[in-house]
Amino acid sequence: MNFAIYHQELTEMDEREQEERQREQTEQERTPSGHRQENASANVESETADPMDVDETPVEQFSGTVSAARIEAFERVFGQHMRTNRLDDISIADIETIVNNNGVGASRFSADEIMALLEKLQDDNKVMISDGKVHII
CATH class of the missing domain: 1.20.5 (Single alpha-helices involved in coiled-coils or other helix-helix interfaces)
Structure with missing residues (x-):
């Protein structure tokens, strides 16, 4: 048939x-x-x-604070990528690419905002930042 x-x-x-x-x-x-x-x-x-001729979504200017919704979106995409690919470490440049290309909202994360979010995760003992790489704890 x-x-x-x-x-x-x-x-x-x-x-x-x-x-x-x-x-x-x-x-x-x-x-x-x-x-x-x-x-x-x-x-x-x-x-x-x-x-x-690809339109880039605008990068928000980082003011030093990050909204709870953006923190949650970042952690969700970052965590999902790490679990899916079974990674123990990843470069910060790769993180920027991943979170900005996986539909985390209308505006992109700036490099400063990503660093602030990673430092927050480090303060919470979830990751360790060393030599441009992020290691999962």
Whole structure:
């Protein structure tokens, strides 16, 4: 039964791809050859430029205090990463990347804020900071 379903889906996909190729071919035939090269180079430029145009979420200015919600979010993401990957230590730079790329809120953690949070964890005897690395206790 799966073969019949998937085989049918594959043939429909092949038909759509073939129709798309035909449309592209007819569009190329309509345009003069000089324009085709310009359009192709314009498409390549726009394709290469788009991945670099990533909007960064703003980094909040660190005021010296951290809200309870941000402390909880940081500890959750940091702890989950350490447990999931079974790590005993991690560099501070890696921590910054992890907490800022794992959806901890609308604003990113600054380097100063991360250091303050790690120092709080160290004061609570949960981690030890040494030589740019954080060791789990």
